Amino acid sequence: MNAHQISATTSSDTGSSRAAEGQWAVETHGLTKRFGENVAVDGVELLVPRGCAFGYLGPNGAGKTTLIRVLLGLTHADAGTMSLLGYPVPKERDKALARVGAIVDEPRFHSHLTGRENLEVLASSREHAAGERIVGVLDRVGLRQRADDRVAKYSMGMRQRLGVAACLLGDPELLVLDEPMNGLDPAGMHDMREMIRSLVDEGRTIVLSSHLLDEVQRTCDTVAIVDRGAVIRQGPISELLAGTSVVLRVECSDPDRARSLVEHAGVGAQVEVGHLGLEITLPSGTRRAVIAEISRVLVEGGIALYELQPMQATLESWFLRVTSRLGDPE
């Protein structure tokens, strides 16, 4: 993406009213959405702090997109309360959405219009200044050179970028991005990640719904895990991962004997032998001195150590443990 930045403040705000006070960009209580017997969103309690990148994670069919649709007023909630940027929705929906940009599902546009014309159509529904931001947002998402091509000729990645450009037209304080990495090549994903971080650096709040856990871990500060319509975990990634076990990967000369030595070392480790060597799982909260002790036992036992690598628990491994798709939640 181009380094060109759209203004974080707008001259059009002159004379505008202040946004509602409040520390949360998104706040929901008991939010529920049903489709017949199916409860797609089940009493969701969600608090998204302002000015951060917030990941909203869940398996397919967990209710991620439905929650976003409810938040944005694309469909109505059956129960619960919610607010965006401090404004209660749906009571003050128009004020809340005035400073919100969103991509929901696959971004689609009028294919017979150019990218620029699509943005002009969308800008017409916003404030007058939105039309003046078109060039800036096209530049920012890297579409300026193709802005006058018809959208029918755009690749999926270019449509994603155009979707982000549409989000930025309103100079939003809150962006809700549903699977924004879909269709992007590695370079595009990198650009998108950089752009999201730059938007956060400008003081905006990003809610990122994705199933690409690695991308979320690299992009977001805080996450919520949703499964079967309900939020089952929520908090900063570092805190969520702090309670996970530590895994040591060991390449050595005699894995079977090494396994026996570690199991009898009294460190409470679970040891498995794989084709790459040992995988030693230590309980959460294990101190670094225990790793040194394992190293000493192996060396003194005559095992040649080629590599000993503590593996950081990933969001993916944690996600798979806490969601119900691969077993019962913790």
Add this chain to the structure above:
Amino acid sequence: MTTDAPAPIGPSSRVGIPQDHRGSWIPTGAMIAARFKELRRRRGLMVALLTVTVGIPAIYLTIRLLLHAAAPHSYGPAGGFNQYVGLVAGVLYVFGFIVAATLGATAGSADLTEGMFRHHVITGRSRIALYLARIPAGLAIIMSLVAIGFTIVCAVCVFAAPTSLEYNGVHVPAQLSRTEFQQWAAEHAQEVVNSFPIDISSRDRIANPACLPGGGPGFGPGGGVIKQPGGTAATPCTPAQLQAMAVFIAKQDYTDYARVFLYPSDSLMVKTGLWIELEAIIGFMVGLGLSSLLGQRTIAVILLIVLELIITPIAARARLPHLSNLQRAVVGLATAHLEPGGLPTPFGGGGSPAERSLLLHESTTVAVCVIVAWIVAWTALGAWRMMTRDA
């Protein structure tokens, strides 16, 4: 990613809510202009609309102009009253409704089917405003196209109208007023009496019937000599009697003369233009509302074509004693009753009172109420669905 989440930063200093009344149901000029542009850029649709509203009349009239220029004795003039009524009642009225309905159906469903509806909803703009913005934008397009097509028809029918005519073998000047026509008849009494048709039953109202013996076959070759039954005892008419008869015949034949030989009057063209535009407005509004209700274009267009080409002609002429009020609620019948006099009756037939009596009777007041009800009801239904639909 191991950094802690940033502490909530509280209300951002950069935040301001634009004072653009986006909760209002009144669309802005920018919204209407954007919608106009979005519709206008649909190349295929615009080509279809142009072809039907402008292309068909233009091509037809061009061919007639060329044929007349190449072989004036074989092909009559391109203009004139007959061409006018044929193109207005046969093409612009029926197909104008259908193309207007197609445009309305596109305007009502395109955002939804092309995934743009949710983009607009997310802006916080009132859904009613989003719906209402389509109306002036679409009407500006369809009314302009119909106006262009109608103007071409009027221009050709007036400027390429016949200048001299052969009527029953008699050379008659064109574009005569009623008085001029009678004056011309008096000056050419012999030809008129010999060649022009007359209603025999009104023969006894001629000023001096002395030279018109009862039971005669009427006028015919003989130069004002009326033959008795059996071909005997002819009574020659005086020049004055002949002139009186010619004037009388001219009075009778003027309506037919005007219909066949003259171009439409200014007042008829104005009334017809407004009537055609009304039909287009109805087609657009119903198409917009129906497609918004259904959420897609194709079925809406098919339903409206069926309404215009099948249901309306049947409802206009069928006699269903217990369903006559339901028949009167068909909008096509209502617009047929508002048709300017002088045009042929829609759905077939001429414009004579006898032909018009075939239409199911409906007062002008009821017809206007039916039209208003259709426009209001379909607009309300479309707007309601727009407001309640999941985006």
